[in-house]
Amino acid sequence: MADLIEDDAPGGNAPEFSVSEISGAVKRVIEGEFPHVRVRGELGRVSRPRSGHVYLDLKDERAVLSGVIWRGVAGRLATQPEEGLEVVATGRLTTFPGQSRYQLVIEDLRPAGQGALMALLEQRKTALAAEGLFEEGRKRALPYLPEVIGVVTSPSGAVIRDILHRLRDRFPRRVLIWPVAVQGAACAPEVANAIRGFDALPPGGAIPRPDLLIVARGGGSIEDLWGFNEEAVARAAADCTIPLISAVGHETDTTLIDFTADRRAPTPTAAAELAVPVRLELLSTLDAQGGRLTHAVSAAMARRGERLRDLARGLPRAETLLDWPRQRLDSLADRLPAALRAGVQARRVTLSEAGGSLRPALLARAVAGERRRVAATAPRLAPALGRRVAAAREALEARSGRLTLRPVQAEIAREGRRLADQGARLDAAFARLVAERRGRLDAADRLRETLGYRATLARGYAVVRGDGAVLTRKAEAAQARALEIEFADGRLALPGRGGKRGGAGGEPPEQGELF
Incomplete structure (x- = not known):
């Protein structure tokens, strides 16, 4: 009987396990003891294979x-893993039987305190600065008066209301809002996509391409503003061809997008002030420039008129030019009778001297002949003298005609008419320019009124508000405690389904009030 029983080998009571059984048991123990842990440490090797998982x-x-980090979790992490970053990882411990090792399946990853965030921010700033993205030479100047302004921000916060209010006070412009999340994991990709989306709009398309972009958010902690410190947002701002203003946080807050943007504003309200000038100041400047132009034209015309009068005073009068020739003519006319008498007397003396040697009969005959000749010549002397005097007067008048001031006066008149014509043309051109500028301003103001939501109300639409906020969904209206409907001619207040309603045993609902 005893021979039929086989003796057990040493240790034969210990159970035998397969490799898979041992691996499964270890897996259950580790996962049971450490279902949820938080581990602090420094990131070493970071690997991203094509599968999308992160090791x-x-x-x-x-x-x-x-x-x-599995692919689905890695895509929604607020902080992406980078080698050398000190983090706090949250997840569960498990094993990997294929390699007989344990590992942490990470579900959340955050920097280990504000110091780690600042170190990561400085690291990114150094890398981007080395690429030249912070240089002033690559930044574009802001347009003086943009027609369309694109705003990247949350549509429900106070920031967009402050920007629109400031633009309306200074110089109303057309505003396009691209709604994004301004904190959390979705902040960085949405802001980067919004900047690139605005930049990709074609000029003259169905949606107008903005002339200026504003990326805005209110103040907060460094964790709240961390989405604007992501490299994707900074690079999108640097690559944008539209001038961009960064208005993230308060004046003391600084994010990475502030360094790559074309201009940094301390607050969103200050960004609106940088975007547009003050319309009333422009009108005042235009009026002042118009007054200066009118004054300059008047002063120029006055100076030219004074110079013309000075030149006219430098020219001699026509009467002065004729005074000396007239005086000389009068002197010659006074000397003429005496000269005639002296000539006759000289001839008489010559006659007496010649007559002494003549015989009386011959002299008598010669005298008779001379008397006859003189008698014949004397009647011709007065007409000849008259003709000589008339010829001298004609020559004098011809010379005085050449010395007249009529050509100079005609030239002065022509220049005066040309100056007056140029002044009239300048006044007309200035009036047309002012009228054109005022017409453009009036057209822009009419366009603003046409594009406003009140013009839409006049076409038969209405705005529904619930508890003070604009509603766009039926579910929101059903949950509102009080409803308000705005028509083109007023508002109508109604009780909402979420508020107190009349029913069985209750009071009847209040009637809508039109105001």
């Missing part, structure tokens, strides 16, 4: 822990 090492000065 990394968490280490300290004495140990290394392998970690994995």
Whole structure:
């Protein structure tokens, strides 16, 4: 009987396990003991294969822990893993039987305190500055008066209301709003996509391309503003061909987009002030320039008129030019009778001298002949003298005609008419320019009124508000405590389904009030 029983080998009571059984048991123990842990350490190796998963090492000065982030979790992490970053990883411990090792399946990853965030921010700033993205030479000047302004911000916050209010006070412009999340995991990709989306709009398309972009958000902690410190947002701002103003946080807050934007504004309200000038100041400047132009034209015409009068005073009068010739003519006319008498007397003396040697009969005959000749010549002397005097007067008048001031006066008159014509043309051109500028301003103001929502109300639409906010969904209206409908001619207040309503045993609902 005893021979039929086989003796057990040493240790035969210990159970035998397969490799898979041991691996499964270890897996159950580790996952049962560490279902949810938070581990602080420094990121070592970070690997991103084509599958989309992220494999990394968490280490300290004495140990290394392998970690994995599945693809679905990696896409929604607020902080992307980078080698050398100190983080706090939250997840669960498990094993990987294929390699007989344990690892941390990470579900959340955050920097280990504000110091780590600042170190990461400085690292990114250094890298982008080395690429030249912060240089002033690559930044574009802001347009003086943009026609369309694109705003990248949350549509429900106070920031967009402050910007629109400031633009309306200074110089109303057409505003396009691209709604984005301004904090959280979705902030960075949405802001980057909004900037690139505005930049991709074609000029003259169905949606107008903005002339200026404003990226705005209110103040907050460094964690709230971290989405604007992401490299994707900074690069999108640097690559944008539209001039961009960064207005993120308060005056003391600084984010990475502030360095790559074309201009940084301390607040969203200050960004609106940088975007447009003050319309009333422009009108005042235009009026002042118009007054200066009118004054300059009047002063120029006055100076030219004074110079013309000075030149006219420098010219001699026509009467002065004729005074000396007239005086000389009068002197010659006074000397003429005496000269005639002296000539006759000289001839008589010559006659007496010649007559002394003549015989009386011959002299008598010669005298008789001379008397006859003189008698014949004397009647001709007065007409000849008259003709000589008339010829001299004609020559004098001809010379005085050439010395007249009529050509100079005609030239002065022509220049005066040309100056007056140029002044009239300048006044007309200035009036046309002012009328054109005023017409453009009036057209822009009419366009603003046409594009406003009140013009839409006049075409038969209405705005529904619930608890003070604009409603666009039926579900929101159903949950509102009070409703308000705005028509073109007033508002109508109604009780909402979410508020107190009349029913069985209750009071009847209040009637809508039109105001």
